[in-house]
Amino acid sequence: xxxxxxxxxxxxxxxxxxxxxxxxxxxxxxxxxxxxxxxxxxxxxxxxxxxxxxxxxxxxxxxxxxxxxxxxxxxxxxxxxxxxxxxxxxxxxxxxxxxxxxxxxxxxxxxxxxxxxxxxxxxxxxxxxxxxxxx
Amino acid sequence: xxxxxxxxxxxxxxxxxxxxxxxxxxxxxxxxxxxxxxxxxxxxxxxxxxxxxxxxxxxxxxxxxxxxxxxxxxxxxxxxxxxxxxxxxxxxxxxxxxxxxxxxxxxxxxxxxxxxxxxxxxxxxxxxxxxxxxxxxxxxxxxxxxxxxxxxxxxxxxxxxxxxxxxxxxxxxxxxxxxxxxxxxxxxxxxxxxxxxxxxxxxxxxxxxxxxxxxxxxxxxxxxxxxxxxxxxxxxxxxxxxxxxxxxxxxxxxxxxxxxxxxxxxxxxxxxxxxxxxxxxxxxxxxxxxxxxxxxxxxxxxxxxxxxxxxxxxxxxxxxxxxxxxxxxxxxxxxxxxxxx
Numbered sequence: 001x002x003x004x005x006x007x008x009x010x011x012x013x014x015x016x017x018x019x020x021x022x023x024x025x026x027x028x029x030x031x032x033x034x035x036x037x038x039x040x041x042x043x044x045x046x047x048x049x050x051x052x053x054x055x056x057x058x059x060x061x062x063x064x065x066x067x068x069x070x071x072x073x074x075x076x077x078x079x080x081x082x083x084x085x086x087x088x089x090x091x092x093x094x095x096x097x098x099x100x101x102x103x104x105x106x107x108x109x110x111x112x113x114x115x116x117x118x119x120x121x122x123x124x125x126x127x128x129x130x131x132x133x134x135x
Numbered sequence: 136x137x138x139x140x141x142x143x144x145x146x147x148x149x150x151x152x153x154x155x156x157x158x159x160x161x162x163x164x165x166x167x168x169x170x171x172x173x174x175x176x177x178x179x180x181x182x183x184x185x186x187x188x189x190x191x192x193x194x195x196x197x198x199x200x201x202x203x204x205x206x207x208x209x210x211x212x213x214x215x216x217x218x219x220x221x222x223x224x225x226x227x228x229x230x231x232x233x234x235x236x237x238x239x240x241x242x243x244x245x246x247x248x249x250x251x252x253x254x255x256x257x258x259x260x261x262x263x264x265x266x267x268x269x270x271x272x273x274x275x276x277x278x279x280x281x282x283x284x285x286x287x288x289x290x291x292x293x294x295x296x297x298x299x300x301x302x303x304x305x306x307x308x309x310x311x312x313x314x315x316x317x318x319x320x321x322x323x324x325x326x327x328x329x330x331x332x333x334x335x336x337x338x339x340x341x342x343x344x345x346x347x348x349x350x351x352x353x354x355x356x357x358x359x360x361x362x363x364x365x366x367x368x369x370x371x372x373x374x375x376x377x378x379x380x381x382x383x384x385x386x387x388x389x390x391x392x393x394x395x396x397x398x399x400x401x402x403x404x405x406x407x408x409x410x411x412x413x414x415x416x417x418x419x420x421x422x423x424x425x426x427x428x429x430x431x432x433x434x435x436x437x438x439x440x441x442x443x444x445x446x447x448x449x450x451x452x453x454x455x456x457x458x459x460x461x462x463x464x465x466x467x468x469x470x471x472x473x474x475x476x
Contacts, residue, residue: 045243046240046243047240047242047243048243049243052201076363078407078448079363081158084159085448085449086262088159088160088170089172089194089264089267091196091204091206094159096165
């Protein structure tokens with residue numbers, strides 16, 4: 001009954017433009033706060049519960065990435081650029097960028113500790129849905 | 136100059152031929168990245184006028200596996216200086232190790248760095264290249280109070296927004312001429328707390344300089360606030376120095392002196408990419424004052440006004456003017472250009 005209520009709740013609250021923070025099944029958490037997602041994608045935190053986590057980004061021009069950066073990272077493109085240039089000098093690379101949603105799904109399904117984001121209609125049952133980023 | 140033009144040409148070729156993203160380094164493969172930076176400056180004081188190819192540096196870093204990473208950086212400082220008043224020039228293409236370390240990340244809380252790295256003191260010391268700084272002139276307290284580099288080990292412990300760094304050095308520096316003190320021993324701890332756009336923290340440390348025959352306790356605090364439009368940054372330190380009788384090279388053996396100072400710096404983004412910076416610093420060096428003025432308590436006031444034009448974040452053109460209240464220190468005008476690649 002609980003599961004059924006949750007599914008109904010998610011269906012009712014989903015909007016088409018929402019994106020979902022998703023992760024490989026090995027990811028150590030079932031739910032995640034935005035603050036932790038931000039730390040992972042800014043490469044300030046590389047482990048969760050002692051397990052290495054691997055963030056993936058969609059290409060800069062994708063709507064999902066723009067939405068993710070505005071709503072989760074809460075940073076403008078210019079701030080992000082300066083952040084990554086400074087990080088380069090400190091020996092830190094940005095998350096790996098994938099070219100398509102299909103590629104993102106493949107990485108999430110196959111890489112241990114992978115975390116990324118997808119539009120809700122691209123979610124499959126073999127990945128963990130950690131949180132919804134509302135449009 | 137030929138070297139400089141060749142380097143620029145090389146970078147342009149790199150940018151076109153390889154998958155090179157300007158400012159983010161060149162990804163050699165999935166794990167290894169290479170990059171570097173150059174800075175040049177024109178400096179004018181009442182005594183001299185010089186044009187300088189200030190720094191050339193190359194760095195390479197990467198992940199060895201999930202837990203081990205490394206960084207190696209070579210730098211040549213003061214590579215070419217042309218004195219405009221008398222036409223003389225100095226060349227010094229001598230690359231030295233600026234940073235060389237291996238890092239082990241145990242989990243999200245604990246990591247250990249071993250090798251040569253920037254001493255975890257304050258905030259200014261951790262942004263050692265001109266391109267990221269708001270001014271090319273350094274606050275005096277960031278070069279006079281503590282060693283800029285540590286060759287040893289640094290243990291970092293993070294818990295939520297709080298971070299502790301414990302560092303230890305019990306050996307000579309790697310490339311010991313490339314540090315502001317001849318450090319033989321250095322022990323210190325730093326605590327910092329970061330919340331939203333604000334960072335606060337403090338340091339305590341002790342080090343020994345064998346060349347000067349001196350040991351020093353130092354402690355200090357720092358604070359920074361960054362917003363999209365302005366940045367505020369302040370650091371203050373006190374150091375207590377003891378010159379021993381056996382090795383000291385100056386005449387004040389078996390004496391204690393104090394150095395202390397504080398700076399406050401405000402940067403305002405007038406309109407992208409133009410920033411204005413004002414810095415005020417107070418500094419007192421008892422031993423220096425005794426040598427020059429025969430008294431210990433002469434406080435130096437340093438004012439700096441700067442303009443920073445940053446068309447891209449990895450490129451910076453700065454114009455600044457610094458005045459000092461002490462007669463022995465000249466007012467300085469500097470124009471500098473720096474780029475990270």
